[in-house]
Amino acid sequence: MERHFEHELDALKALLLTMGGEAERQLDLAIRALVERDSAFAEQVIAGDAVIDEREKEVDRHVVELIVRESPMARDLRLVITAIKIAPGLERVADHAVNIAEQALTLNRLPPLKPFVTLPRMAERATAMVREALDAFIRNDSGAARQVIARDSIVDAMHEEIFREVLTYMMEDPRTIPRGLALLLVARSLERVADQGTNIAEHVVYLVEGQDIRHQHGEGGPA
Numbered sequence: 001m002e003r004h005f006e007h008e009l010d011a012l013k014a015l016l017l018t019m020g021g022e023a024e025r026q027l028d029l030a031i032r033a034l035v036e037r038d039s040a041f042a043e044q045v046i047a048g049d050a051v052i053d054e055r056e057k058e059v060d061r062h063v064v065e066l067i068v069r070e071s072p073m074a075r076d077l078r079l080v081i082t083a084i085k086i087a088p089g090l091e092r093v094a095d096h097a098v099n100i101a102e103q104a105l106t107l108n109r110l111p112p113l114k115p116f117v118t119l120p121r122m123a124e125r126a127t128a129m130v131r132e133a134l135d136a137f138i139r140n141d142s143g144a145a146r147q148v149i150a151r152d153s154i155v156d157a158m159h160e161e162i163f164r165e166v167l168t169y170m171m172e173d174p175r176t177i178p179r180g181l182a183l184l185l186v187a188r189s190l191e192r193v194a195d196q197g198t199n200i201a202e203h204v205v206y207l208v209e210g211q212d213i214r215h216q217h218g219e220g221g222p223a
Contacts, residue, residue, distance in 0.1 A: 016083060019056070020090050022051060023097070024127055029101070030042065030045045031119075033045065034186065035116050041104075042105045049094055056091040067080060083137075096196075099185065099189045106178075111179075113166075122162070125158065126193040129151060137203070142209050148198065152198045158187075159188070162183070163184060199214075
């Protein structure tokens with residue numbers, strides 16, 4: 001029975017890893033749609049969102065079946081509950097990828113406002129936070145999770161940098177406002193992706209250490 005339960009837990013972790021990989025690919029495609037001005041990538045992201053939604057439901061079903069069938073106790077129960085909290089965060093990452101893809105469709109019809117420099121780096125940082133937070137969950141590594149949380153301020157700083165720069169463009173030339181607003185929405189979505197990485201990491205710290213550290217650092221929250 002114990003070996004069967006461990007197998008079920010491994011299957012649950014594998015399902016979350018699959019979901020995380022799919023969300024990461026969605027985000028990568030959305031950024032490529034923007035940077036490479038390829039609207040076909042954006043359409044792929046929008047069309048693929050339903051897959052992530054179904055994956056979240058699959059995680060929910062797996063967790064419910066585990067609880068009903070195996071009646072896990074103590075730490076095992078915390079792990080299962082953590083999994084069902086992580087899945088919505090990954091689904092929201094995919095939602096933010098869709099938001100970025102939609103802005104890319106708008107921007108790709110207009111002349112470029114400026115070369116992309118900070119946005120791709122911000123996307124890399126935010127994506128890495130989600131990936132590494134999920135990896136920390138798989139490995140039960142609260143130290144790695146805390147490192148993810150500490151990097152949230154870096155993405156916040158990039159968000160502020162983009163906001164200031166784009167705002168300058170819009171103030172100097174009102175004709176740039178539609179493009180500027182679209183870029184600000186993209187940057188906001190990436191900042192929220194990083195928030196989801198932070199949220200997942202906080203769940204990992206609670207799972208491993210039993211310490212609830214939510215709302216103890218900076219501002220922001222679930223998106």
